[in-house]
Amino acid sequence: xxxxxxxxxxxxxxxxxxxxxxxxxxxxxxxxxxxxxxxxxxxxxxxxxxxxxxxxxxxxxxxxxxxxxxxxxxxxxxxxxxxxxxxxxxxxxxxxxxxxxxxxxxxxxxxxxxxxxxxxxxxxxxxxxxxxxxxxxxxxxxxxxxxxxxxxxxxxxxxxxxxxxxxxxxxxxxxxxxxxxxxxxxxxxxxxxxxxxxxxxxxxxxxxxxxxxxxxxxxxxxxxxxxxxxxxxxxxxxxxxxxxxxxxxxxxxxxxx
Amino acid sequence: xxxxxxxxxxxxxxxxxxxxxxxxxxxxxxxxxxxxxxxxxxxxxxxxxxxxxxxxxxxxxxxxxxxxxxxxxxxxxxxxxxxxxxxxxxxxxxxxxxxxxxxxxxxxxxxxxxxxxxxxxxxxxxxxxxxxxxxxxxxxxxxxxxxxxxxxxxxxxxxxxxxxxxxxxxxxxxxxxxxxxxxxxxxxxxxxxxxxxxxxxxxxxxxxxxxxxxxxxxxxxxxxxxxxxxxxxxxxxxxxxxxxxxx
Numbered sequence: 001x002x003x004x005x006x007x008x009x010x011x012x013x014x015x016x017x018x019x020x021x022x023x024x025x026x027x028x029x030x031x032x033x034x035x036x037x038x039x040x041x042x043x044x045x046x047x048x049x050x051x052x053x054x055x056x057x058x059x060x061x062x063x064x065x066x067x068x069x070x071x072x073x074x075x076x077x078x079x080x081x082x083x084x085x086x087x088x089x090x091x092x093x094x095x096x097x098x099x100x101x102x103x104x105x106x107x108x109x110x111x112x113x114x115x116x117x118x119x120x121x122x123x124x125x126x127x128x129x130x131x132x133x134x135x136x137x138x139x140x141x142x143x144x145x146x147x148x149x150x151x152x153x154x155x156x157x158x159x160x161x162x163x164x165x166x167x168x169x170x171x172x173x174x175x176x177x178x179x180x181x182x183x184x185x186x187x188x189x190x191x192x193x194x195x196x197x198x199x200x201x202x203x204x205x206x207x208x209x210x211x212x213x214x215x216x217x218x219x220x221x222x223x224x225x226x227x228x229x230x231x232x233x234x235x236x237x238x239x240x241x242x243x244x245x246x247x248x249x250x251x252x253x254x255x256x257x
Numbered sequence: 258x259x260x261x262x263x264x265x266x267x268x269x270x271x272x273x274x275x276x277x278x279x280x281x282x283x284x285x286x287x288x289x290x291x292x293x294x295x296x297x298x299x300x301x302x303x304x305x306x307x308x309x310x311x312x313x314x315x316x317x318x319x320x321x322x323x324x325x326x327x328x329x330x331x332x333x334x335x336x337x338x339x340x341x342x343x344x345x346x347x348x349x350x351x352x353x354x355x356x357x358x359x360x361x362x363x364x365x366x367x368x369x370x371x372x373x374x375x376x377x378x379x380x381x382x383x384x385x386x387x388x389x390x391x392x393x394x395x396x397x398x399x400x401x402x403x404x405x406x407x408x409x410x411x412x413x414x415x416x417x418x419x420x421x422x423x424x425x426x427x428x429x430x431x432x433x434x435x436x437x438x439x440x441x442x443x444x445x446x447x448x449x450x451x452x453x454x455x456x457x458x459x460x461x462x463x464x465x466x467x468x469x470x471x472x473x474x475x476x477x478x479x480x481x482x483x484x485x486x487x488x489x490x491x492x493x494x495x496x497x498x499x500x501x502x503x504x
Contacts, residue, residue: 170503170504173466173500173503174466174500174504177467177468177499177500177504178466178467178468217422217491217492218426218431218489218491219426219427219429222489223489225488226488229486229487229489230486230487230489230490233479233482233486233487237478238481238482239478239482240475241438241471241472241475241476241479241497242479242496242497242500243466243467243499243500243504244466244496244500244503244504245495245496245500247490247493247495248490248493249489250489251490251491252422252423252431252490252491252492255419255492256493
């Protein structure tokens with residue numbers, strides 16, 4: 001292998017403070033580990049109490065689908081970190097409307113999916129980004145999905161929420177750019193994570209011709225560290241001239257502009 | 258051990274501007290670098306600045322015999338390549354009504370044909386898992402007066418990043434593009450009056466979401482990320498422009 005496994009320069013982010021949502025497993029856990037390796041002070045949050053964050057990070061259990069949950073996370077940020085320089089909105093996901101299409105997705109699934117994939121980030125940014133603006137620096141990364149453009153009716157709620165997240169990400173980028181706060185979105189493709197594998201298996205069993213089990217052009221599935229490499233770049237000064245971008249980490253599978 | 262100390266790198270157009278910044282960033286990180294350029298004097302100055310780990314090759318990327326010679330030199334100096342930066346290019350204004358066939362052909366010969374054959378000739382030397390980064394431009398993404406031919410060429414190069422990915426991904430070689438936004442290189446002061454340059458620069462800053470120019474280092478760090486650290490990304494164009502084409 002000629003690739004560098006961990007994108008972080010040694011200590012390039014030393015002393016920064018980060019919040020990672022969905023930070024207990026999969027992509028979020030890899031992001032937390034790479035941030036820790038780079039010398040960042042990390043608070044991870046996740047819904048479940050049965051998972052813990054990678055060793056070395058502070059952890060708070062919270063359901064960020066609710067206003068109360070996001071406020072609890074913001075309070076934990078103030079208490080454990082005193083503020084954040086890096087915000088990684090990684091929590092996300094949705095249940096496919098198995099056997100059905102866009103029209104029969106239950107109303108509560110729509111609401112739940114919009115809360116988790118879009119509104120949680122909106123609320124947390126509203127609570128935490130003003131501090132970044134005041135300090136004149138900061139980096140926010142919204143984890144979206146590479147699989148946004150090919151329509152998948154059973155995931156209409158998920159695709160709509162992520163499209164909303166990317167649109168919101170650009171609006172926030174425009175608002176905060178003059179203050180030196182950068183906002184970017186990142187789209188993972190198929191990634192070998194517990195959540196991703198489960199969704200794909202279910203999806204493939206319902207849709208034999210979906211291509212959900214085919215191999216991406218790069219010849220392998222993504223690894224959580226592939227995504228974390230890109231997150232570490234986007235939050236570091238190596239990306240200090242990037243804002244408002246969307247970046248695919250999908251092995252070349254889903255073309256975008 | 259420095260981060261790039263076992264890496265072999267080629268940067269076309271590496272004797273000045275963005276290419277020189279990429280070469281310097283990687284040479285400082287320990288990489289062995291071959292740079293190309295058309296002017297021996299500029300190459301000599303770059304070589305002087307970059308140090309022992311850098312080999313300068315004089316050649317024109319629009320000449321296939323020069324590219325054959327480059328491939329031979331790279332094979333002799335480096336053996337194989339871990340990162341290829343297809344960066345050589347020229348900028349010429351092309352007012353719509355007065356642009357000549359000669360100017361059109363020169364822009365496409367260097368910026369498009371040069372990019373295609375640089376990759377074709379050097380591909381056999383690329384290692385499994387190598388990264389290729391093509392330099393495009395914000396001009397390819399927006400419509401601007403007097404730049405139609407340059408912009409069309411850069412849009413063609415952006416397209417090459419997608420097709421080359423398909424060609425080379427079976428060897429796990431990732432091809433991506435970097436689209437630099439406004440950089441204050443001092444060239445404006447040499448090509449227009451001081452007042453005009455100041456006004457032009459003030460407008461660029463006012464237009465840019467981050468309200469400033471980018472630096473060559475900021476392009477170099479992003480290009481290097483694509484080449485080495487974007488381990489699961491292929492066929493994309495990364496806008497490194499303060500958000501000006503994104504927002």
